[in-house]
Amino acid sequence: MTGAGREIIWSEMGSKICMNAVCGSINTHEWKKGWPLRSGGYAHLCHNCGSTYENSVFCDTFHLEETGWRDCSSCGKHLHCGCIASKSLYEFLDYGGVGCTSCASSSRVCSMRNDKTPNGFGGSKINDGGSKISNGGESQSAPVENKVAHGGVDEGRLLQLCKIMEANEPNLLPQSQRADTNASLAQTKRDVVMHKIEEAGPGFSGLTQSSIGSLTFGKPDNGRTMLEVKDMHESLAQPSLNMTLGTLSGSSNFVLPFTGGILDGREQNKPPSPFQQGQRSRPILPKLLKSGIAGGSETNRGVFTHIRMARPPGEGRGKNQLLPRYWPRITDRELEQLSGDLKSTVVPLFEKVLSASDAGRIGRLVLPKACAEAYFPPISQSEGLPLRIQDIKGNEWTFQFRFWPNNNSRMYVLEGVTPCIQSMQLRAGDTVTFSRIDPGGKLVMGFRKASKDMQDTETSALPNGTPGETSFPGVVENFPAGSCYSGNSQTNKGSMDPHLIAASENLPLADEDIGLHRCESNGDSLQQSVSNPEKKRTRNIGTKSKRLLMHSEDVLELRLTWEEAQDLLRPPPSVNPSIVTIEDHEFEEYDEPPVFGKRTIFISRPSGGQEQWVQCDDCSKWRKLPVEVLLPPKWTCSDNAWDSSRCLCAVPEEISLKELENLVRASKDFKKRRTVESHKAAQECEPSGLDALACAAVLGENVGDPGESSVGATTKHPRHRPGCTCIVCIQPPSGKGKHKSTCTCNVCMTVKRRFKTLMLRKKKRQSEREAEAALKDDSLHKDESETNGTSKDELFHMHIPENEGGQSKTQIEVAEASAGKIDLNCHPNREDMQLEVPGLTMMSLVQATRLPLEDYVKQNGIKGLMYEQQASLGSCLPTQDTGEESGRHLSDEGCHASTSSVWERDSRGEGNYQ
DNA sequence: TTGGTGCATGGAC
């Protein structure tokens, strides 16, 4: 067929994917032959959308020179091609169009004559998957024909685009991103797609709505793999493509912010676009927004306003190489806000998700190399230079921007970020954003809480979310003070410019409509940060590349949550269990697995009463229930048999959401306190790792499963890891059987060796003490009173179970000492070891150890093993006396010497226990 | 003993 005097024929081009963001067709072998090029040959067009081979997204000067031309509306000379209809549109508008090469008049696209308009642009109407292309030029000056209803790009459509994008441009989504959480990946995909759409500009003005529709791969009759574009909108469902490519029509053109970053390496070798030359420092956002969104179509406002999408930064050295994961994610609403306050121009540069290292105490934030080289001052010396960066609160920080050589490359870091990170209460997983304020070039640092992101996603799924709001994460970014990126975080409003606060408060943002989850979690996060600003033990979960920092309390909370989750287990419905008795314990056996009941929250009233609240699955209202009620997985107001006045969703909630939030927060605090307390209690009860080992090695497995003991203990060892050769780590796995008396394994030999040293040391110290006591009567009396008198309890500040039956105090002490308080890591040469427990004196220990071990063993029912171990020990000790002594003096000062420092030394093998 | 520094290492891409 023909179009605008040009014959459209098929041309063998090889299998190429149309890079058109919306199209993405795989043009197998055949491309449409387009208009003749000045350099000879023909342009090649996607058989689906009509884009040029290199497509509209990536077209630039190269195409302007090589492909079709248009006539200047003033002088009639040829100007430029239709490629500008897509990517470069906003650049044209931004710069007032392109000067005609002949008459120098500014030639906006809309005013150009269209006699050479290439197909696929300027209102080309493509039907049936692009198998036919009509005359694109004829509608050039016509207003945008948009046959599709307005509205936002919905999630489903975007996801489809994501899939296409992923299939077509696998390199766009880095593996690290793919391996990330689904939410993150989805967001990244959306970012890329949205950027693509955005890049495509008005060329897709008719596509940004439901016209994006379903994009499915198919095989038409000609056998070509191609993409069909169908409207997903039910009310607009049509059997064939209904897509009208946007026509540039004067002021109605919408403009999207940011010049498109180039994703593809092939762009890099092309001559620079005339629209970019000399324009690096232009203030991008406000100008674009002014000319764009403010006067743009509602369609596209609706599309982009709420969406947090990553956009490649508009400038910087080597910007083209920036991975999408570093693209700053900004919502158009924030940009819109920018357009209303042009006192300063914020140029988002890049962002980075904080790793555990970044957020850790080391105070170094690893910068993506490309970002550092693109946006930070060039440095030649490893020492780098100090960099002043302002945070969102207006505080100015000075970081050392430096690098160190790394594999013939460089690793860039910002040093000294800890105070800033703490100031912003950031943790691993949160995101820091780097922007620049123009004029002045001041670097500013914003942040985005990871938890908030998740909450946003979560909130979007809440029934009481704002209707019509995008399902994308809401706006939670905290932008630099003094700029328009004021953000919406309540947390930071206090330090923000008042007018910015007002502005942000006026924004009906998604996260203003936060549900209970968010308030709860946010407050929680804040509370955690405040109460535990530092010195937290961290634990990594997941793979190395996806390390997530978990604070110890979080881990505890996770455990607690799991315990709570078990509470939620409900027997399978309508199934009677069979009762099985095992060792006097009755178990209910079910054929079917249990189901999870509905989660409820328990809150404690200040008056002391407890309440159970549950959220209706239909209306999301919270209803109060009796505390003892267990709910099925699904629960709605109609199931509220306990309060007939509130058994309808229409009935308002009993208390305000705010009040409920407060109660929940209080309940959360209580839960946290309980968590910490239970953790402390667990710490007190759990034997240390070496204690467990001592029990295992000395007493044998009957005392308890050493493997089990070591599990709890391992968490106390700072350097346990695979390959660790410390005494705890080298012990045999649980269930491998006890060590025989003749065992010469590493563990047993170490235990024996240390035990011997321990006893020798004890004997020596005992004699010293006794000599001292003989010299000093006063101290002797005191010691005697401690030993024999009633102050023993005070000396032993240990956790002693209150109900110890008829055991004497001494027995209890020995029990404590023997049953798991032996720390064989104690250093024989360290005088301070015995003093680590307040009130614990040598004499008290000595007194305690005078009880024959056999008696203790008998009383505790572990005699057999002890005898066996004793025999083993006796064989390696020099004298029977010593051996006997060793049996009696198990409770040495090492009982409580398991400090982390000792562990450390042990794990490094630096301890001298010989 | 602790914390900072400079570099090395290894996994992921």
Add this chain to the structure above:
DNA sequence: GGTCCATGCACCA
């Protein structure tokens, strides 16, 4: 196989 980068870790003050 090269590059990036998160983290480890030896060394030092």
